[in-house]
Amino acid sequence: MTDFDLIISQGTIATASDIFKADVGIKDGRITAIAEGLDGAVRIIDADGKFVLPGGVEAHCHIEQESGMGIMAADDYKSGSISAVFGGNTTIIPFAAQHRGQSLREVIELYHDRAAPKAVIDYAFHLIISDANEQVLGQELPALIKAGYTSFKVFLTYPLLKLEDRDVLNILAIARENGALTMVHAENDDIIRWLSDRLMANGNVAPKYHAMSHARIAESEASNRAIQLARLLDTPLLIVHVSSEEAAKVIRRAQDDGLKVFAETCPQYLFLTADDIDKDGMEGAKFCCSPPPRNAADQEAMWRGLSNGTFQVFHSDHAPYRFDETGKLNAGPNAPFKKLANGVPGIELRMPLLFSEGVGKGRISLNEFVALTSTNAAKIYGLHPRKGTIAVGSDADIAVWNPDREITVTHDILHDNVGYTPYEGMLLKGWPEKVISRGRVAVEDGKLGVEPGSGNFLERSPGYDFIRPKGDLPLEIDPEHNFGAKILLDDRFS
Numbered sequence: 001m002t003d004f005d006l007i008i009s010q011g012t013i014a015t016a017s018d019i020f021k022a023d024v025g026i027k028d029g030r031i032t033a034i035a036e037g038l039d040g041a042v043r044i045i046d047a048d049g050k051f052v053l054p055g056g057v058e059a060h061c062h063i064e065q066e067s068g069m070g071i072m073a074a075d076d077y078k079s080g081s082i083s084a085v086f087g088g089n090t091t092i093i094p095f096a097a098q099h100r101g102q103s104l105r106e107v108i109e110l111y112h113d114r115a116a117p118k119a120v121i122d123y124a125f126h127l128i129i130s131d132a133n134e135q136v137l138g139q140e141l142p143a144l145i146k147a148g149y150t151s152f153k154v155f156l157t158y159p160l161l162k163l164e165d166r167d168v169l170n171i172l173a174i175a176r177e178n179g180a181l182t183m184v185h186a187e188n189d190d191i192i193r194w195l196s197d198r199l200m201a202n203g204n205v206a207p208k209y210h211a212m213s214h215a216r217i218a219e220s221e222a223s224n225r226a227i228q229l230a231r232l233l234d235t236p237l238l239i240v241h242v243s244s245e246e247a248a249k250v251i252r253r254a255q256d257d258g259l260k261v262f263a264e265t266c267p268q269y270l271f272l273t274a275d276d277i278d279k280d281g282m283e284g285a286k287f288c289c290s291p292p293p294r295n296a297a298d299q300e301a302m303w304r305g306l307s308n309g310t311f312q313v314f315h316s317d318h319a320p321y322r323f324d325e326t327g328k329l330n331a332g333p334n335a336p337f338k339k340l341a342n343g344v345p346g347i348e349l350r351m352p353l354l355f356s357e358g359v360g361k362g363r364i365s366l367n368e369f370v371a372l373t374s375t376n377a378a379k380i381y382g383l384h385p386r387k388g389t390i391a392v393g394s395d396a397d398i399a400v401w402n403p404d405r406e407i408t409v410t411h412d413i414l415h416d417n418v419g420y421t422p423y424e425g426m427l428l429k430g431w432p433e434k435v436i437s438r439g440r441v442a443v444e445d446g447k448l449g450v451e452p453g454s455g456n457f458l459e460r461s462p463g464y465d466f467i468r469p470k471g472d473l474p475l476e477i478d479p480e481h482n483f484g485a486k487i488l489l490d491d492r493f494s
């Protein structure tokens with residue numbers, strides 16, 4: 001009889017708070033011991049000279065999902081989860097997207113059917129709510145929050161997804177009452193539409209005009225508006241895929257005022273700029289996403305936000321579309337920018353990019369890397385401490401990183417179904433060589449060791465109480481001024 005199924009020995013363990021050398025003992029999929037000199041296992045992995053980190057929690061990815069334009073993502077739950085695990089992730093939280101007219105129950109069933117037979121690692125779903133009707137607000141959403149779907153995204157832009165401010169208020173009120181977290185795609189739809197209509201009318205249809213139409217002001221205005229709506233109801237909000245210095249400042253100011261505003265940025269806003277969208281011919285379409293990559297000053301602001309606590313999470317927003325008629329060029333080989341599928345791939349490179357250019361170049365610490373790519377998402381989205389850390393009792397979800405391994409990025413080495421990577425040719429240092437998912441060796445020597453369908457669905461609890469944005473004291477609810485929260489709290493108004 002051995003004490004452990006697996007021991008990861010002699011590695012340097014890093015969590016969001018500590019770095020120390022020890023062995024990790026794993027039994028029945030969970031971590032059962034962390035100590036020096038562990039012994040007695042079916043298998044021992046020697047991690048001397050390596051970092052032993054919590055597996056990534058990739059909480060912003062679009063897998064086997066129809067976009068707002070109705071285009072199916074190139075990755076299903078098999079290729080999407082395989083690509084994720086090769087990139088050091090052990091949990092994914094993609095979206096279960098409601099399209100108008102669908103019931104949320106029906107949407108959830110559909111996504112379970114898509115994920116269950118194919119996922120190789122554990123998964124949960126955020127909802128996307130595009131039809132905030134009475135049935136959704138009155139019955140389905142509260143019931144689904146109770147059933148463990150504790151976060152949802154709303155859009156302030158895209159014709160088929162966009163909600164009015166009052167719909168967002170209704171959703172925030174339900175989030176508040178039921179302890180869920182609202183995520184927001186914050187861009188002003190009218191600004192984007194107004195600019196694109198004029199650009200298109202003047203024959204400016206090339207991909208680069210996508211970046212021009214998604215002006216920074218559209219992002220900062222909508223971010224501020226979403227923050228004020230959440231402030232009215234004194235309820236947390238998470239702004240996804242922040243791209244610009246201006247929006248980051250809006251968020252930072254709100255956090256300094258004590259508001260519960262969380263924020264995310266993504267690799268495309270650190271490593272790409274609007275110049276990439278201005279590449280020859282249609283090539284720029286590969287880099288079109290919303291909000292678009294900006295410029296070098298915005299990139300610096302994103303790095304600053306990662307190290308000063310403005311951003312709690314760093315996710316890929318993996319929105320995989322092939323550069324052909326099934327994806328990016330769905331509306332034709334020379335489609336105008338308005339008709340290009342929006343989104344870039346990045347699920348497999350999210351962690352290696354941040355490790356190499358963030359930790360490796362001294363922009364963030366190793367602990368911050370762990371917090372940004374794993375622990376904070378697990379806390380915010382209600383999976384901690386089961387996921388997102390290395391601790392006795394947690395799931396044995398671990399990535400063993402070789403900090404010295406150098407890799408030149410080419411799409412050939414990746415496992416997604418996209419056919420290109422925006423990061424082609426980059427030289428990265430540091431790579432997740434072995435990935436353990438619930439104690440199973442999922443990736444080793446470049447090979448997959450787990451079966452499609454072996455990932456588990458994760459029911460989540462309300463998570464936002466675990467962390468607060470860095471900033472001043474939490475804002476006190478002022479009954480005289482915060483009428484929104486008062487109305488919710490006061491029986492006389494119900």
Ligand code: URP
Nearest residue numbers: 185289290317319342343
């Ligand atoms: O362009 C993007 N980001 N596409 C994916 C959908 C979204 O808004 O996150």
Ligand code: ZN
Nearest residue numbers: 185240241290
């Ligand atoms: Zn979005």
Ligand code: ZN
Nearest residue numbers: 060062317319
């Ligand atoms: Zn997205």
